[in-house]
Amino acid sequence: MSSTEDEQLAELKDFWQRNGKPLVTGVLLALVVVFGWQAWHKYQANQSQGASSLYQQLLETALNPTGKPDTAQVADLANKLKTEYGNSEYAQYGSLFVAKVAVDNGKLDDAATELKAVVDKPKDAMLGEIARQRLAQVLAAQNKADDALKLLEGDADKAFLASREELKGDLLVQLGRTDDAYAAYQKAKAALSDEAAVGGLQIKLDDLAKKDA
Numbered sequence: 001m002s003s004t005e006d007e008q009l010a011e012l013k014d015f016w017q018r019n020g021k022p023l024v025t026g027v028l029l030a031l032v033v034v035f036g037w038q039a040w041h042k043y044q045a046n047q048s049q050g051a052s053s054l055y056q057q058l059l060e061t062a063l064n065p066t067g068k069p070d071t072a073q074v075a076d077l078a079n080k081l082k083t084e085y086g087n088s089e090y091a092q093y094g095s096l097f098v099a100k101v102a103v104d105n106g107k108l109d110d111a112a113t114e115l116k117a118v119v120d121k122p123k124d125a126m127l128g129e130i131a132r133q134r135l136a137q138v139l140a141a142q143n144k145a146d147d148a149l150k151l152l153e154g155d156a157d158k159a160f161l162a163s164r165e166e167l168k169g170d171l172l173v174q175l176g177r178t179d180d181a182y183a184a185y186q187k188a189k190a191a192l193s194d195e196a197a198v199g200g201l202q203i204k205l206d207d208l209a210k211k212d213a
Contacts (some may be wrong), residue, residue, distance in 0.1 A: 099115050
């Protein structure tokens with residue numbers, strides 16, 4: 001072996017001695033990150049699939065064709081969603097169905113509890129708004145229209161503005177504040193297309209207009 005080759009080998013050994021361990025560590029770390037990321041996505045996919053399957057069972061039970069779902073089974077499936085997939089949106093959608101079944105059975109306090117939990121910590125804005133409006137309806141049924149109105153204070157996403165304003169109008173009618181109710185219904189109508197505004201909302205406006213005439 002020539003002196004030049006000896007020098008190159010010595011330099012290589014020296015480089016490896018100085019940098020080999022960091023290089024190996026870096027490569028191993030990169031592999032851990034890559035495979036860890038893949039494993040995490042696989043885990044997430046499995047979690048989502050499991051939650052989706054459980055939620056489907058809940059739907060089939062809650063929306064029973066007979067119109068009389070097994071309330072105990074609905075509660076059991078919803079609890080499994082909360083226990084096993086509590087960080088998923090499915091768990092909160094499950095709470096909405098538990099609340100529906102509770103309302104159907106006249107258990108308004110139970111429905112309010114389920115809905116309030118979603119309103120307090122919604123997984124996304126849409127879920128939060130749906131739960132908020134349903135909770136307001138439950139409060140109204142409990143003769144707590146003032147509390148329901150407070151729940152609907154503030155701005156709503158454009159997609160939910162019409163339904164929120166119409167609900168506010170209903171609550172104001174319940175409280176005997178017909179002028180404010182009429183204004184809320186008008187806001188709801190303005191947020192809809194001309195075609196969508198025709199129907200129940202227009203009937204409510206006409207009814208209030210007749211009372212004022």
